[in-house]
Ligand code: SF4
């Protein structure tokens with residue numbers, strides 16, 4: 001696994017803006033991709049802490065060595081590359097889940113629905129005019145696109 | 154479960170879950186919608202269709218109905234709210250009531266393919282229900298018995314994964330404490346109707362839900378437009394703020410080192426964050442610190458010397474000055490328009506009565522909140538009723554013959570802990586009595602002596618005079634005063650409190666949590682001198698009542714609706730969710746249907762008449778408001794006449810006429826209610 005990630009979505013520290021735990025980002029993400037709202041269709045993940053109410057948003061780091069891409073049996077067709085963004089072509093995806101299993105993070109940043117054989121991952125809204133939809137629509141502006149490549153802790 | 158939704162907004166089915174037989178059956182949602190919209194509208198129809206007189210809140214035959222709305226989980230803001238209904242153990246007498254709740258369970262339920270559920274019967278062993286997409290199973294809840302609310306939530310997450318959403322009860326619900334809540338994430342509760350105790354009576358600890366299906370709104374561009382426009386201005390950063398004081402208007406406390414305030418939203422997909430998160434607060438359990446949500450009444454746990462002040466803008470609005478309640482606790486109110494000719498009148502604050510219930514104490518307040526959260530008890534009644542009564546009754550010397558096992562001292566954290574624990578676990582004689590809720594406890598003790606005795610410590614800041622109040626802040630239907638001219642949030646003036654009292658009279662519980670009274674200031678100017686004889690005031694009451702019905706059905710939030718200058722808001726939300734064209738007038742008709750079903754239920758099952766409801770509310774308005782005003786019998790009855798006439802009710806009985814039912818398309822209800830061709 002490479003220790004470098006590429007531009008990706010980050011959550012602000014709470015002193016700057018505290019996540020309200022509204023799930024709007026997950027919802028908007030699905031809608032921005034022309035899909036229904038569903039936990040199976042989000043490409044970022046709001047994890048709630050029921051007790052502290054500090055909610056954490058897990059996002060794809062767009063790793064330099066893209067293990068998800070490498071693991072795809074149909075790479076180049078189902079999993080594709082656009083610069084440093086690995087993205088899924090729904091029409092070609094066979095729903096094997098190899099990409100999700102290959103993601104080194106916990107939780108995996110590829111959303112895989114085993115039952116429906118559906119894999120979804122963040123593409124940084126690469127074809128969307130205004131850029132990442134989650135950033136634009138977070139009601140408390142606590143998501144942003146970290147433009148520079150960074151070391152992963 | 155199906156890959157796609159079978160219609161926009163709704164996901165197509167309602168689960169009937171029978172705890173006695175441990176069976177689940179499906180009801181198509183289309184049986185009830187779009188006619189009954191969703192949420193409370195559907196609950197009312199189901200209850201009317203299926204129930205009968207003679208059932209008590211804790212009987213297995215009582216049903217708890219939970220419904221989402223067509224906007225839930227679609228991304229239309231505030232649609233994440235849902236509604237429980239059933240026979241309320243907290244209403245006095247027991248009656249059909251409702252209770253709204255936020256959180257994410259409603260959305261998760263729709264992802265699981267269900268628009269709502271009906272829980273009936275009683276489990277023969279302690280049970281929780283697990284809804285995993287289309288599969289609904291009955292699980293052993295013995296390992297969860299006695300757990301506090303957050304421990305229950307944590308245990309369920311351990312059993313079913315961190316994505317699971319749940320409705321749970323705490324020890325108060327298990328012990329059938331009549332103020333018990335149902336709790337979900339971010340400390341959201343269904344509190345006022347005591348449905349947590351109905352869960353307890355059904356041997357039901359929790360309902361856990363996991364869903365991965367789809368929910369679609371019909372009109373996505375409109376959805377985005379609503380997200381942009383509702384609650385605007387929005388979209389700004391939400392930093393944690395270190396506050397140096399807590400409380401307001403006579404209850405301020407300097408907090409050493411400050412306290413940390415965050416803001417969180419209450420429900421799935423909301424675009425606001427009205428709930429105040431108080432971080433790193435004193436916990437009631439162990440030495441730990443806790444983060445807890447405070448909204449509205451919680452502020453008074455920390456200090457209650459002076460009542461809440463009232464500013465007319467809270468109820469009366471002009472085109473140039475109106476803002477949403479959701480901006481209040483996040484301190485995001487827009488700058489007022491000072492060029493408004495009514496600016497001074499709208500923004501002149503009227504300070505609340507001096508009540509001297511308890512002094513500010515930050516840690517004690519936090520402990521009180523934490524205990525309510527963890528035991529699953531309605532904070533409202535604990536703060537506004539139990540403890541105010543203890544304070545007033547003590548200072549009037551009424552408690553000398555009651556031995557609670559500890560000296561009553563509302564200023565002492567030790568006593569606060571002792572008393573809340575006593576009622577949550579119903580310990581000892583007084584735990585059993587107060588576990589019945591204040592309305593019943595006062596009657597068991599003797600209402601004349603322990604409820605109606607006067608408290609001599611209230612001083613109005615409007616007149617400077619002493620104006621005595623009863624020691625038990627009871628208004629109608631076993632609830633305590635709320636924006637009613639006396640008691641808690643009592644500072645609103647007479648045109649305001651006759652309206653809110655009328656809203657309560659027609660209800661079975663505190664109506665000001667979802668029917669917060671709103672009207673235009675231009676109307677107020679016309680009725681302010683003789684409010685009880687004003688058809689215009691009644692129009693405002695009907696508007697607030699109908700909007701409440703709509704909010705709980707579409708669903709949308711009381712803190713963003715209504716906007717008197719965007720009347721079609723809720724109809725636009727409904728149409729965007731379902732793709733079904735909807736006008737404000739049609740939605741209003743649906744609200745009237747829902748209200749008529751509610752009234753038909755009260756008449757059929759709970760003996761509701763004009764005499765009954767006037768008798769319930771009238772005495773509570775005989776105590777002076779902050780200006781020394783009360784209402785006279787004739788005045789009140791004139792107002793009721795105007796209201797009944799406008800609603801289409803018989804003036805003698807208070808029953809809706811046949812024509813009234815027929816006008817909104819409910820001839821079947823009239824037929825069942827008045828079978829013998831006898832006019833009401
Ligand atoms: S950048 Fe786009 S694809 Fe990635 S999480 Fe945000 S909305 Fe989803």
Ligand code: SF4
Pocket residue numbers: 018019020021022023024025026046055057137138139140141142143
């Ligand atoms: S939209 Fe923003 S505030 Fe809401 S859950 Fe996502 S990151 Fe948190």
